[in-house]
Amino acid sequence: MIDQLQKSIIEYDVESAKKIAEKMVKAGIDPIKAVNEGIAPAAKIVGDKFEKGEYFLPEVLLASEAMKAAVDILLAKSEARARQEIESKRLGKVVIATVKGDIHDIGKTILALLLEVNNFEVYDLGRDVDSMAIIQKANEVNADIIALSALMSTTRGAQKEVIDLLEGMGKRDRFIVMIGGGSVDDEWFRKTRADGWAENAAEAVELAKKLVAERR
Amino acid sequence: MPAPPWRINEVLERAETGPICTEKEFDTKILFPNLKRVIKEYDIRFDPDQIVFSDDSLADDLWKAAWDFYLSVGTYCTSTYRRITFTEKEIREAMSCLVEEVYVGEGKDRRRWAPRKVEDTKLPGCGFTPVGVRCDEDLFIPYVMAYVMEPLADAVSTPVLEDIEGLEIKTGAPSEIRGAVVHAMLARQAARRAGRPGIAITLTGTALLAAAQIATSNPEWGCKTTDIRWTPILSELKVGNDELDKMIHFHQNGYVAGCLVGPIVGGYAGPEGTAIIAIASHIQGLVVNQGYITCNFPFEIKNFSTTTKECLWTVSAIYQALARNTRFITLSNGFAAAGPCTDMVLYETAAHGITSAVSGASVLWESAVASNKYKERATPMEARMACETGLAAVKTHLKREDVNEIVKELLKRYEHRIGSPPLGKTFRECYDVEKKKPTQEYVELYERIKKELQDLGIEYEY
Numbered sequence: 001m002i003d004q005l006q007k008s009i010i011e012y013d014v015e016s017a018k019k020i021a022e023k024m025v026k027a028g029i030d031p032i033k034a035v036n037e038g039i040a041p042a043a044k045i046v047g048d049k050f051e052k053g054e055y056f057l058p059e060v061l062l063a064s065e066a067m068k069a070a071v072d073i074l075l076a077k078s079e080a081r082a083r084q085e086i087e088s089k090r091l092g093k094v095v096i097a098t099v100k101g102d103i104h105d106i107g108k109t110i111l112a113l114l115l116e117v118n119n120f121e122v123y124d125l126g127r128d129v130d131s132m133a134i135i136q137k138a139n140e141v142n143a144d145i146i147a148l149s150a151l152m153s154t155t156r157g158a159q160k161e162v163i164d165l166l167e168g169m170g171k172r173d174r175f176i177v178m179i180g181g182g183s184v185d186d187e188w189f190r191k192t193r194a195d196g197w198a199e200n201a202a203e204a205v206e207l208a209k210k211l212v213a214e215r216r
Numbered sequence: 217m218p219a220p221p222w223r224i225n226e227v228l229e230r231a232e233t234g235p236i237c238t239e240k241e242f243d244t245k246i247l248f249p250n251l252k253r254v255i256k257e258y259d260i261r262f263d264p265d266q267i268v269f270s271d272d273s274l275a276d277d278l279w280k281a282a283w284d285f286y287l288s289v290g291t292y293c294t295s296t297y298r299r300i301t302f303t304e305k306e307i308r309e310a311m312s313c314l315v316e317e318v319y320v321g322e323g324k325d326r327r328r329w330a331p332r333k334v335e336d337t338k339l340p341g342c343g344f345t346p347v348g349v350r351c352d353e354d355l356f357i358p359y360v361m362a363y364v365m366e367p368l369a370d371a372v373s374t375p376v377l378e379d380i381e382g383l384e385i386k387t388g389a390p391s392e393i394r395g396a397v398v399h400a401m402l403a404r405q406a407a408r409r410a411g412r413p414g415i416a417i418t419l420t421g422t423a424l425l426a427a428a429q430i431a432t433s434n435p436e437w438g439c440k441t442t443d444i445r446w447t448p449i450l451s452e453l454k455v456g457n458d459e460l461d462k463m464i465h466f467h468q469n470g471y472v473a474g475c476l477v478g479p480i481v482g483g484y485a486g487p488e489g490t491a492i493i494a495i496a497s498h499i500q501g502l503v504v505n506q507g508y509i510t511c512n513f514p515f516e517i518k519n520f521s522t523t524t525k526e527c528l529w530t531v532s533a534i535y536q537a538l539a540r541n542t543r544f545i546t547l548s549n550g551f552a553a554a555g556p557c558t559d560m561v562l563y564e565t566a567a568h569g570i571t572s573a574v575s576g577a578s579v580l581w582e583s584a585v586a587s588n589k590y591k592e593r594a595t596p597m598e599a600r601m602a603c604e605t606g607l608a609a610v611k612t613h614l615k616r617e618d619v620n621e622i623v624k625e626l627l628k629r630y631e632h633r634i635g636s637p638p639l640g641k642t643f644r645e646c647y648d649v650e651k652k653k654p655t656q657e658y659v660e661l662y663e664r665i666k667k668e669l670q671d672l673g674i675e676y677e678y
Contacts, residue, residue, distance in 0.1 A: 057484050058248035061240065101387030101424060103294075103458070106451050106483045107517070127294075153350045153376055154424050155387040182520055185589055200518050 001029060002038040005070060009042035010049075012062035014069055021073035031074040031082050039067055043117035050114065051202055057106065060113045067117065092144035092212040093121045095137050097129035098181075099150050099158035107181060108149035111201040115147075118205050131162045138175055144212055147204070148194075149181040156183045160192040167193075176211045180204050221467045221506040222310040227300060228460065234290075234298035239454075242292040242299065243484075247453060250288045251489045254281040262487040264525050267627075268532045268571050268620040275334070275536035282495035282537065283307075286453075289496070291504045294450065295457035302503055310503045314543050318509055320371050320472055322442040325414035327370035329509070331543040334536050334576040339610055342603040343547060345373035346594035347584035348421045351643070353380055355592065356399075359643055360406035362652040364415055366596045368603045370579070371416035371444065374403045375594075387424045393431045396423030400438035416472070418444045426461035433469055441470040447505045448476040449497045452484050455504050463506050474547075475500075475507030482517035487526040490514055491533035498544050511581055513549040519634055520587040521553040523564040525627055531568065532575040532616075539576025547581035548572035550602055553633075555586035555593045555640030557658045560630045562601045562665040567626040569602030570609040570674070574619045580606045585640075592642040597654050597662055604666075605674055612675045622672045 001024050008016035024034055046063040049055040055063075075083050096112050098105040105127035112124040123141055125134060138146050146166075150156035159179045166172040179194045189197040196211055198204035237246070254260075258281035263269065290301035302310075317330040329341045344363045351359050356377060363372045377399050379385055385395035399422040407415050419439045423429045429445070432438040439445065445466040447459045466473040477497040481490045494514050501507045514530045515522050522531060531548065538544045550568035554560035565583045572580055582602035586593035609619060643649070646658045654662070666676060 053482055053486065056482065056486065056489075058244050062244050062248075065244075101392075103448075103450055103456060106480055110483070110517075152387070152424060153348060153378065154385065154392070154422060157384060157386045158388075161386070182587075182589060187591075 001027065002034060005034060005038040006042040009039060009063050009066045009070065010045050012059050012066055014062060014066045017066035017070045018073060021070040025073060025077060031078045032085055034074050035071060035086055039070060040119070043067055043119070047114055047117045050110070057110055060110070060117070064113050064116050089119065090121050091119050091209060093123070093141055094145040094147055094208065095123045095125065095134060095141065095143040096147040097125040097134050097149070098127040099148050099155055099162070100128060100130055101158060102150050102152055102155035103127050104151035105149070107151065107201065111147065111149070111180070111204050114201050114205050115208060118209070120208065131158055131165055134162055135165060135169070135171070143175060144215070145176045145178060145208055147178045147180070147208070150184065151182040153183040156181065156188060159194070163192055163194060176215060178204065178207060178211065220313050220473065220502070220508045222313050222503060224464065224467070224506065227504055230300040231293040231296050231298060231460065234293070234300050236298055238297065239292060239294060247289050247484070250285055251485060251492060254285045254492060255488050257281070260488040260492065262526065262529055266620060267525055267529045267623050268575060268616045270616040270620070272540065275533070275540050278491055278495060278533050278537040279541040282492045282499070285492055286496040286499045289453060291500045292454045293456065294454050300504060307499060307503060311542065313508070314502065315508050315545070316543065318472055318545055320416035320442060320444055322414035322440065325412050326442070327416070329370070329545055329579050331545055332539060332576050332578050334539050335574055335615055336576060337610065337613060339607055340573050340577055341370045341579035342368045342607070343371045343373070343579055343581040344369040344596055344599040345418070345549065345581055345584070346375050347373060347549070347588055348376045349584065349588065349594040350378050350591045351375040353377060355644065355649065356402050357406045357409065358649050358652055360403055361410045362647060363596050364407050364410040364412050365652055366600060368600065369415070371418065373418040374399070374421060376421040385422060392423060392425065392428045396420045396428040396432050397438065399423070400432040404437060414442065416443050418446065426458045426465065429462055430465050433465070439471070443471065444474055444509070445471040446474050446476045446511060447507060448478070449500055449505060452479055452493045453497065453500055455500070459505060467506060472509065473507050474509040474511055475505040477501060477510050477512045479514050480517050481514055481524070481527050481530055487530045491530045494530065494534045495537050498538060498542070509545040509547065511547040511549050513551055515551050519553045519637070520551055520589065521564065521634065522551045523553065523568055524634060525631065528567060528571050528623060532571050535572060535575035535577045545578045547579040548577035549581040550583040551588055552583055552585040552598065553587055553637035554630070555590065555638060556595045556598060556643070557646040557661060558638045558640040559661065559665055560633055560638055561585050561598050561640060562662065563626045563630045565598045565602040566605040566665070566669055567623050569606030570614070570619050571623055573606035573610050574614055574616055587637070590639060592644060593639060595643050595647055595654065597658055601662065601665070604676060605669060608674050608676045611677065614673070618673060622674065625672055
């Protein structure tokens with residue numbers, strides 16, 4: 001059944017993933033084993049397929065949905081210990097948004113999905129998101145990372161605005177702030193005083209892993 | 217002849233009353249399955265050996281697939297969470313509103329653009345555009361003048377200002393409106409100083425939101441009705457109220473109204489799906505965004521260029537499908553990965569120019585370079601290469617198969633570098649800013665690459 005679960009996620013079949021997860025619960029399969037041996041490897045394969053250009057955003061979106069649905073079912077009736085163990089393996093919590101004024105969010109959505117399949121807990125706030133709303137959400141969920149995307153050179157100022165606000169509120173040290181998007185380069189990164197920036201989604205995932213590891 | 221806009225109130229009403237769905241549902245349950253379906257049903261296949269393909273039936277199938285796809289999917293309004301859909305009859309009525317020609321600019325600087333056919337012997341128009349390259353305020357006027365002074369330029373776009381008079385420009389803040397107004401004034405001043413006061417300018421990159429765009433509409437110092445104004449199509453097949461606000465303003469005030477089509481190769485789909493989305497976006501562009509010209513830049517997700525093999529196929533597919541089946545007036549906007557004063561950027565821009573020209577694009581709208589990312593890294597020379605080479609291909613009646621071979625040869629010279637392209641030089645480094653002329657180094661490089669292109673079969677007039 002673990003192989004079937006893996007296959008359903010790789011084939012981004014949400015309904016099938018749900019049914020198999022339910023069967024696994026009935027069969028008494030250890031949810032930790034199902035996640036570690038079925039879902040985690042499937043997530044990696046989906047991420048790799050995106051990197052190779054075999055999968056595109058909709059496939060990753062659906063695979064992520066299948067993955068989340070299966071985890072929810074597997075953990076719904078499991079012991080607190082199992083839930084804690086799965087949660088403890090999460091690499092961190094990320095609040096991600098395309099900044100205020102910017103309506104371009106494909107890059108941000110791809111990163112959000114790749115972070116999810118790489119075992120981050122992701123709160124995707126969408127596009128054109130107010131700076132204070134991003135900070136409030138990060139506070140609310142006790143995020144490790146705030147990830148800010150801006151495609152346009154005219155909108156990237158809002159990335160700095162979030163950091164300025166965090167500094168002004170005395171909360172800068174609470175969060176790792178990553179920036180990215182078409183308009184971001186090394187010069188802008190230095191100007192914003194962010195903790196890191198990446199050229200593309202795959203690099204951003206590695207950066208997130210590195211920054212979280214350094215913080216812990 | 218009917219004329220756009222086409223039933224504006226109907227569109228606005230449907231944006232408020234159409235079927236409700238979340239954006240995720242639209243993407244995964246409506247757009248994605250229909251895209252997969254039409255790719256299969258119409259047997260659309262990317263062939264890396266046939267980048268500028270000569271198969272007319274493929275072009276026609278792409279059009280049929282895009283038509284079927286748009287009828288099935290419609291447009292998602294991100295502001296109201298509703299789908300805006302149309303019947304076949306309605307789209308046909310809107311298509312009948314497409315104009316036969318458009319005039320941009322005024323006085324002696326007025327130019328006519330019209331639809332072209334595949335392998336058309338009529339010349340395409342030429343626009344010189346650094347798109348959204350950032351520049352300092354002190355450079356803005358000479359920078360724009362350098363583009364306006366290019367003899368082939370029918371129209372220009374302008375760089376983007378990050379601050380004015382020490383004031384940082386922030387989208388959505390009052391500084392955006394202030395920056396946009398100054399931008400428009402400076403661009404118009406640059407055109408006058410260059411001796412082309414009436415040239416069409418696509419203002420104003422500094423203004424992203426509708427309020428700032430609207431603020432620049434003033435024929436005395438800002439946007440004239442002979443300028444081109446754009447509303448973007450959000451990726452993919454989406455629109456928001458801000459875009460609709462712009463559209464209403466542009467039509468009401470008589471501007472040349474166009475829409476921006478920038479689907480992402482590697483985002484929602486590969487080249488086949490992206491080409492279908494781009495063609496379908498033209499239908500949305502007409503019925504929702506109400507644009508009767510379009511500016512296309514199907515770019516690659518990782519390096520923001522339109523010059524990979526997959527993107528050039530997509531570029532060719534879009535214009536061939538539209539040129540054979542519609543009378544859209546299409547601008548082909550090239551994005552290169554490499555920066556100015558490099559051999560690679562000249563290979564890339566030449567490849568984009570000839571692909572667009574022979575495939576039926578109405579206007580060569582060239583060129584954003586250095587992945588459209590780095591400050592002051594774009595010059596008129598890259599656009600000059602794309603336009604001179606595209607025009608040469610048309611004047612000498614090159615066929616698609618000829619251009620396909622040239623493009624494949626050019627790809628051999630740059631494709632392996634597209635992942636880590638040379639950034640080249642800034643405008644200040646490879647231009648004499650005072651004289652608005654390229655440095656000797658860049659001129660010599662340009663001539664050397666032109667010679668290579670001659671050896672590949674491009675016959676230039678000069």
